[in-house]
Amino acid sequence: MNPTACLLVIGNEVLSGRTQDLNIKFLATRLGEIGIPVREVRIIRDVPDIIIGAVNEMRARFDNVFTTGGIGPTHDDITSECVSAAFGVPWEIHPEAWARMSAQYAKNGSEFNAARQRMATMPRGAKLIDNAVSVAPGFTIGNVHVMAGVPRIMQSMFESLAPSLVGGPPILARAVHTVGVPEGAIAEGLTEIQSRYPALDLGSYPYYRGTGNGVAIVAKGTEAEVAEAAIAEVAKLMLQLGGTPIAGEPPAA
Amino acid sequence: MNPTACLLVIGNEVLSGRTQDLNIKFLATRLGEIGIPVREVRIIRDVPDIIIGAVNEMRARFDNVFTTGGIGPTHDDITSECVSAAFGVPWEIHPEAWARMSAQYAKNGSEFNAARQRMATMPRGAKLIDNAVSVAPGFTIGNVHVMAGVPRIMQSMFESLAPSLVGGPPILARAVHTVGVPEGAIAEGLTEIQSRYPALDLGSYPYYRGTGNGVAIVAKGTEAEVAEAAIAEVAKLMLQLGGTPIAGEPPAA
Numbered sequence: 326m327n328p329t330a331c332l333l334v335i336g337n338e339v340l341s342g343r344t345q346d347l348n349i350k351f352l353a354t355r356l357g358e359i360g361i362p363v364r365e366v367r368i369i370r371d372v373p374d375i376i377i378g379a380v381n382e383m384r385a386r387f388d389n390v391f392t393t394g395g396i397g398p399t400h401d402d403i404t405s406e407c408v409s410a411a412f413g414v415p416w417e418i419h420p421e422a423w424a425r426m427s428a429q430y431a432k433n434g435s436e437f438n439a440a441r442q443r444m445a446t447m448p449r450g451a452k453l454i455d456n457a458v459s460v461a462p463g464f465t466i467g468n469v470h471v472m473a474g475v476p477r478i479m480q481s482m483f484e485s486l487a488p489s490l491v492g493g494p495p496i497l498a499r500a501v502h503t504v505g506v507p508e509g510a511i512a513e514g515l516t517e518i519q520s521r522y523p524a525l526d527l528g529s530y531p532y533y534r535g536t537g538n539g540v541a542i543v544a545k546g547t548e549a550e551v552a553e554a555a556i557a558e559v560a561k562l563m564l565q566l567g568g569t570p571i572a573g574e575p576p577a578a
Numbered sequence: 579m580n581p582t583a584c585l586l587v588i589g590n591e592v593l594s595g596r597t598q599d600l601n602i603k604f605l606a607t608r609l610g611e612i613g614i615p616v617r618e619v620r621i622i623r624d625v626p627d628i629i630i631g632a633v634n635e636m637r638a639r640f641d642n643v644f645t646t647g648g649i650g651p652t653h654d655d656i657t658s659e660c661v662s663a664a665f666g667v668p669w670e671i672h673p674e675a676w677a678r679m680s681a682q683y684a685k686n687g688s689e690f691n692a693a694r695q696r697m698a699t700m701p702r703g704a705k706l707i708d709n710a711v712s713v714a715p716g717f718t719i720g721n722v723h724v725m726a727g728v729p730r731i732m733q734s735m736f737e738s739l740a741p742s743l744v745g746g747p748p749i750l751a752r753a754v755h756t757v758g759v760p761e762g763a764i765a766e767g768l769t770e771i772q773s774r775y776p777a778l779d780l781g782s783y784p785y786y787r788g789t790g791n792g793v794a795i796v797a798k799g800t801e802a803e804v805a806e807a808a809i810a811e812v813a814k815l816m817l818q819l820g821g822t823p824i825a826g827e828p829p830a831a
Contacts, residue, residue: 342607354595
């Protein structure tokens with residue numbers, strides 16, 4: 326069994342449609358590669374009770390919780406204090422975070438003011454997640470990993486955290502696609518193949534291109550040979566239905 | 579008070595990182611325009627108990643639930659039968675959906691086979707949502723609106739549904755941005771402005787461009803004059819901090 330993950334995206338800007346989230350795809354892909362499949366994502370508002378409730382529900386249900394967003398210096402950045410409240414521990418200056426940030430602001434000639442000091446305030450017992458982009462660190466407490474919302478900062482934090490995560494066998498994908506075979510024609514045969522490969526997750530994804538409509542079938546699992554055997558059967562099915570199966574996913578539109 | 583919405587994105591392909599979700603931003607934007615702000619989003623797996631549980635929890639908590647994904651013809655398309663189970667009603671042929679689809683397949687010379695017939699099977703009492711792209715309809719039951727996952731089909735369904743939704747005052751946004759003023763410098767003054775405009779949601783979003791780092795402040799609310807007054811105060815604050823405030827959001831990177 327692979328350890329599991331869920332993502333908690335904290336921020337009104339995603340819920341309002343202002344911001345296109347790019348973190349979910351990145352984290353889902355990277356976590357799959359290290360064998361910690363993402364089982365659920367929640368996008369929630371910057372409201373204390375909502376954040377605290379979601380953190381406590383999800384850290385009980387999943388092996389890992391990754392949060393993005395809400396750790397900057399402004400009034401709407403309340404993730405850190407809410408995670409403290411969820412764990413029932415004091416929210417206090419983290420000496421190493423403080424040292425890194427005060428050194429950085431001194432170097433820049435900027436003031437390490439009260440708003441910025443909040444970014445060095447963390448749940449007692451937090452372990453820092455390095456931030457190679459803008460210094461202010463994320464942190465881990467228990468099985469909750471608290472990261473920035475800005476994609477390039479989040480990605481930097483994730484890569485510094487990744488070696489310490491306990492993963493399982495990587496989730497591999499094998500795929501085949503064809504034009505000219507609608508989903509509704511391949512569905513019955515696909516159900517039959519899926520039933521013989523219970524360890525795989527077989528997904529069917531129609532696509533639309535100027536060159537024609539097609540379908541891509543993706544097999545996900547932890548054993549390459551099993552995924553390849555299933556995809557070979559799908560390719561045969563596509564041929565029988567008059568398609569021209571091509572290995573892999575279709576090229577981007 | 580505006581009526582509320584939540585989104586339920588159903589599909590392993592988003593959780594695995596295969597697919598970049600584009601529906602959340604579209605729906606959040608359009609629902610904000612018609613005064614039904616999105617309060618929460620969940621992305622969940624194609625597993626019956628998980629779908630049924632989420633539908634029942636969210637339809638009790640929000641005025642509207644919009645689902646995307648899982649209404650195609652293949653084995654992993656189980657949204658419709660799960661919504662039936664959530665409502666405790668029979669899952670049965672919908673005569674109008676059946677008529678539309680059988681006419682379409684007859685016209686195409688395709689077989690209206692068992693897999694496709696599943697797309698005409700719906701919870702008893704479902705009201706159809708038109709699909710101008712590929713015929714197979716979505717549906718509404720109670721306060722749950724069930725739509726396709728493919729963005730252009732979902733958008734077509736949403737626009738046919740929108741006139742029947744009961745909205746509130748539109749959620750408006752006003753914004754101002756500047757380079758040269760870091761978030762940590764503007765945070766204190768911004769907190770003070772937010773405290774005097776409790777009806778607004780003031781968001782602070784750093785951005786990074788080749789031309790310099792900046793910050794955008796966005797005020798969201800239902801009264802244009804109030805949002806404009808708050809943004810005028812933010813612009814003044816930016817000036818005091820040495821910035822050059824420019825109305826609106828920064829141009830895309």
